[in-house]
Amino acid sequence: MTLINWEKRKNPTNEEITKFAAEKHVDRIVAELLLERDITDTADIETFLHSDSKELQDPFGLHDMDKALEIIDEAVQSEAKIAIYGDYDADGVTSTSIMKLTLQKLGNKPIFYIPDRFKDGYGPNMDRYKFLADQGIDLLITVDNGVSGKDEIKYMKDRGIKVIVTDHHDLPAELPEADAIVHPTIPGSEYICPYLSGAGVAFKIADALLGEDAMDLIDLAAIGTVADSVALKGENRVIVTEGLKQMKKNHHVGLTALLKKCKIKLSDISEEDIGFKIAPRINALGRLENASSGVELLTTGDESFAKEIVDETEDINSRRQELVQSAFADAQSQIAAQKDNGVLVLKGNDWHQGVLGIVASRAMDQENKPVLATQFDENSGVMKGSGRSPEGFNLFTALNKHNDLFMAFGGHAQACGFSIEEAQLDKLTELLQAEPKEQDFDPQAPVIKDYDLNLKIEDLNMDLIKQIQQLAPFGMGNPKPVIKLSNVSLSQAKSIGKDGSHLKVNVTDNSRQVAAIGFGMFAQEQAMNTDICDVYGEIGINEWAGRKNLQLMLDDFQVSPEAKKIAGLKEIYLDYRNKRLSTSILNHFDSIVFFNEVYYEAAKRSNVQAKLIRYDEECDGKNILIYDRPHNLDLFKNFIKENNTQHTALFFHTDLTERYLKPDMIKMKTLLKYLYTHQNITMDGMDLVAKYLNLQKIDVDFYLKVFFELNFVKMVNGFVEKANASQQRELIESPTYLKRLQRNDVEKILIESNFDDLLSWMSDYDCHC
Structure with a gap:
């Protein structure tokens, strides 16, 4: 299990937060979160907290936008045959849908092609380009791909076909010779929002062509933006914010049907619904089947047809979930067998190729190691694989050193895809084990993660959620704030989910509690050896049977420093406060300590064999018992500051309760x-x-x-x-x-408190800590 070290994202002082909140006229929680995100300029704060369509940028700021529009206008006017070449993930599907609907609004009837993950691979495919050329097309528009298709685009140009590339991926050393390349990071023509997704770029073309009517498509752009995990900064925030508003209008028949199937309440729809419900379903199509049905779904006006596709999509997504669960469970034995390896190479036992990336990602999260997940492909006779790596390890660099072993290979620092012969894969596995040391990457080192707010359970309420929500939409570059609850307990833990791996629990501080859910965390909770821990998670609302209740989505929980102190003190101190003491029990101790003279004198007249001493005398022996309670806490504090004995039993007797x-x-x-x-x-x-x-x-x-x-x-x-x-x-x-x-303080702390709370108080003074 990956160890996590949690650190405060930033540490503005209370004075800084108070001053900032007053100056910027925001709540304290909002002020702290803005300071942590370095959003301090008044104008930036305004646009960040109140994104709207007025902040959409001029689409002609994108490279070659004017050329692209001229070519599209001419093609539409001449009734030319246009083909759209997309991609099989959610960003590619929404990009294709936006472009298709835009051209239809202009009166054109384009065809589209979504590559098949298993037959065509990622990006431009020469055979498919030839196929489209043979269809007699006049214009090819790529969406969410194309900048890496130098040879394929040259082929189209040689056939007399015009090509417009719209993409957002990393640029190659040499750009293709397309008629127009609309891309946000072309050197010398960098766009004001360089983080646009493929759907974002497609939407900007729609904006340039359709003007205000393009807002009908911004909901699709929002899906692609969230799904592709691009930074939710600048214009991307506007696209997602306005896209969520647009979804509530039920404008797209297919999207409405999908939302209904996902049981998403339109009035409460959020970016989390896109990320966890909508996008995974669209992505599932490309993982297991051909994602063309996703485009059909998002562009159809036929409700019955949309329902058919949605039902099919739901079945495919359920199958995808089962395949992932089965493959990941199957991988555990291999992960255990490679526990000493710095890079894990997993071989599938009938794993579906479409889920290899997810399996690699989950294994990476579990082990904090680079992971290659592979499966033998009967069609090609070679191993197909996907790789994922944690921050701090460059997977592309590691694999590219051994590029000669691959039949095909591509990717970037944290993800890759490849084809390789099985014999070469075994050789690669051995060679890769030197890479973590080469890159100074320690897979055993804790992962550093940030939390945002250090709160108490009493601070968790609906108003807090409203304040946090002011910074939405959340995503890459603007993560949902993580809350830390210190020195709390987990109670009433239950295993939930089909496989019982998920955790339902209450987080409590003995006076208040909040319900919490932790995905895949039941085993972690069961392994806890203390009641006191620090909990990290995001606060939200769970709605059930018409009632709304606070719920914490757990990211982690760890034995707190306080709990570690208490665990150490439990090795030293014994709770005898409710025990009945006989003379034989008392004689098991080397010494018995008294704070009150009356009990000391009475004990001297008994037949107790243990040494009897006053609290201010030197303790002898390894095992002592404190017989009675002190008159005030300072006496006890001073005693435990000096008490260095091995074991101490706490009895605290008195007959003066009145x-x-x-x-x-x-x-x-x-x-x-x-x-x-x-x-x-x-x-x-x-x-x-x-x-x-x-x-x-x-x-x-x-x-x-x-x-x-x-x-x-x-x-x-x-x-x-x-x-x-x-x-x-x-x-x-x-x-x-x-x-x-x-004496009341003595009663409350030494007598009435539970043992953990007593030891927690003692830890501030005890010499063993």
């Missing part, structure tokens, strides 16, 4: 008022006074002693009368009252 009653201010005032307004009250008459005022006689005796010490009352000729006090007095000026408070 002396630990808590002073009641209302009762004290009632008694004092009565004494001030009545005459001829003697001390012998206090029984009747107590009975009349419904007070305990022991309370009356205590309150009277305090009143006398503070000169509130005095004795005159045997009667209790009001004293003529010349100055205001505080209750704590009474030695009796102060002693009572001190």
Whole structure:
């Protein structure tokens, strides 16, 4: 299991947060989150918190946009045959859908082609380009791909076919000779928002061609933007924010059907619904089948046809989930067998090629190691594989050193795809084990993750969610804030899910609690050896049967430093507070410690063989028992600061429980008022006074002693009368009252608290810590 070290993203002081919140007119939570994200300029804050369509940028700021529009306009006017070449993931499907609907709005009827993951591979495919050319097309528009298709695009140009490339992926050393390349990071023509997804680029073309009508397509652009994990900064925030608004209008028949199948409530739809429900279903099409049906779904106007595709999509996604679960479970034995390897190479046992990337990703998260997941492809007779690696390890660099072993290979620092003969894969596995050391990557080192807010359970409420939500949409570059709850406990843990691996639990601080869900965390909870931990997670709302309740989505929980101290003290201190002590038990101890002289003298008259000592004498022996409770906590603090014995049992006996009653201010005032307004009250008459005022006689005796010490009352000729006090007095000026408070502290901390809380308090003073 991967170890995680959590660090505060940034540490603005309370003074800085308060000042910033006042200056920028935002809530404290919002102020802290903005400071942590380095969003401090007033104008930047305004656009970040209040993104709207007015902040959409001029589409003609993109490279070659003017050329692309001129070519498209000419093609539409001449009724030319246009083909769209997309990609099989959610970004590629939405990009293709946006381009198709845009051209249809202009009166053209384009054809489209979505590559097959298994037959065509990723990106431009020469055979498919030839196929499209043979269809007699006049214009090819690539979406979410194309910049790497130098040879394929040259082929199209040689056939007299115009080509517009729209893409957002990393640029190759040499660009293809297309008629126009619309891309946000062309050197010298960098766009104001370089993070656009493929769908974002397609939407900008729609914006340039359709103007305001392009807003009908921004919901599709939002799906591609979230699905492709591009940074949710600048214009991408606008696209997602406005896209979510557009989804609520039920504009696209197919998307509406998909939302309904996902049981997404339109009024509450969020970027999380896109990321966890919509995008995975669209991606599943390209993983197991051909993703063309995804384009058909998002562009159809036929409700019954849309429902058919949605039902098919749901079946495919369910199958994808089962395949992933089965393959990942199957991989565990190989992961265990390679526990000493720095790079894991997994061979599938009938794993579906479409889920190799997910298996590699899950194994990487579990082990914090680079992972190659492979499966033998019967059609080609070679191993097909996908790789994933954690931050700090460049997978592309590692594999590219051995490029001669591959039949095909491509990717980037954290992900790759390849084809390789099985014999060469075995050779590669051995060679890769030197790479972690070469890159100074330690897979055993803890992963560093950031949290944003250090709160208490009492701080978790609906208003907090509203404040956090002001920074939405969340995603890459603007992660959902992670909350840390320190020194809390997990209670009522239950395993949930089909395989029982998920955790449902309450997080509590003994006074309040919040429900929590942790995916894949049940085993982790069961392995915890302490009740006290630090919990990390995102706060949200769980709606069930019409009721909304707070729910924490767990990212992690760890034994807290406090819990580690307590665990150490449990090796030293024993809880004897509710035990019955016999002489034989007492004689098992080397020494017995007393804080009160009366118990010490009584013990000396018994036949206890253990050494009897006062608290301020030197302790002898390895095992001692503290017999009675001290009069105040300072005595006990000083004792444990010096007590270096191996084992100490805490008994804290007393037979004076009545002396630990808590002073009641209302009762004290009632008694004092009565004494001030009545005459001829003697001390012998206090029984009747107590009975009349419904007070305990022991309370009356205590309150009277305090009143006398503070000169509130005095004795005159045997009667209790009001004293003529010349100055205001505080209750704590009474030695009796102060002693009572001190004893109440002793009662609360040493006697009433549970053992973990007692040890937690002791850890601040004990010499063993």
